[in-house]
Amino acid sequence: MLSTRLKLESGTAADEDRSTVPVSGSNLVVRASDGRSFSENEREFLREVFDLIRLSEESDARLRAFEDRVARLESENLDLLMQNRTLSEISARDTLTGLYNRWYVMEKIDSEMNRALRHGAPMSVLMLDLDHFKNVNDSFGHSVGDQVLKNVGQVLRESCRVYDVPGRYGGEEFCIVLPETRVGNTSAVAERIRSRLAQTKIPIGNTSLTVTASIGVAGMDSVSDEGVVSAAALLDRADRALYSAKHHGRNRVELWLPESPPSSTSH
Known part of the structure; x- marks a missing residue:
């Protein structure tokens, strides 16, 4: 054991200098405070201590460098995840209206139907078609038609709950998926959307116009309901209800009933 106090100094130790011991990995030396020389055992002991400190x-x-690297990788992975989510969100959107596109809506109907079958949860679907939309394009041009579709998209977004899925199904036809919603309650939602559309004035140059919509409603209130087994079958029911709304005068909401007439390819 060392029985003297030590001093830390800058410098290097010569091989023949027994009064100092170099601190490994630095430009420092240690010497005894009383200036005496170290024995060989003391020198070896000090070198081992300094080696342990250096290690x-x-x-x-190395641990700090590793932790910094892990933090950088986590940040990079988070950035990549956010970019992928953004790309996924963009690919699921209709570029004109900003609503979800047809393929995303179909996937959502599939997933909600599976959840309904597993847990017995209700779900509903609205099919909405603008009345006489061809007249808008013929009378005002397709750019005005596009503006009308954008405004309809905004009305649908503002009319839906945060977990509803409003989408553009194609052309002037829209589809809204309503999870955890019984068919009877869906009628009120559909009527609210129909009324808002009919009351919304869409500015077109120095004038404005309004459009109306016909809406068909279908859904599943329980697992035992109706034998609906696919998204296509459920959409067909909503489409048949939509056709019924068109057939009975347009600008109205109709529920699917077993006696609903087959849908037509032209609304």
Whole structure:
């Protein structure tokens, strides 16, 4: 054991200098405070202590470098995840209206139907078609028609709950998926959307116009309901209800009933 106090100084130790011991990995030396020389055992002991200190510092440095690298990788992965989510969101959107596109809506109907079958939860679907939309394009041009579709998309977004899925199904036809919603309650939602559309004035140059919509409603209130087994079958029911709304005068909401007439390819 050392029985003297030590001093830490800058400098290097000559091989023949027994009064100093170099601190490994640095430009420092240790000498006895009373200036005496170290025995060989003391020198060896000090060198071992300094080696352990150096190794500990190097290990700490490597650990800090590793932690920094892990933090950078986590940040990079988070950025990549956010970019992928953004791309996925963009690919699921209709570029004109900003609503979800047909393929996303179909996938959502599939997933909600599976959930309904597993847990017995209700779900509903609205099919909405603008009345006489061809007249808008013929009378005002397709750019005005596009503006009308954008405004309809905004009305649908504002009329839906945060977990509803409003989408553009194609052309002037729209589809809204309503999870956890019984068919009877869906009629009120559909009527609210129909009324808002009919009351919304769409600015067109120095004038404005309004459009109306016919809406068909179908859904599943329980697992035992109706034997609906696919998204296509459920959409067909909503489409048949939509056709019934068109057939009975347009600008109205109709529920699917077993006696609903087959849908037509032209609304």
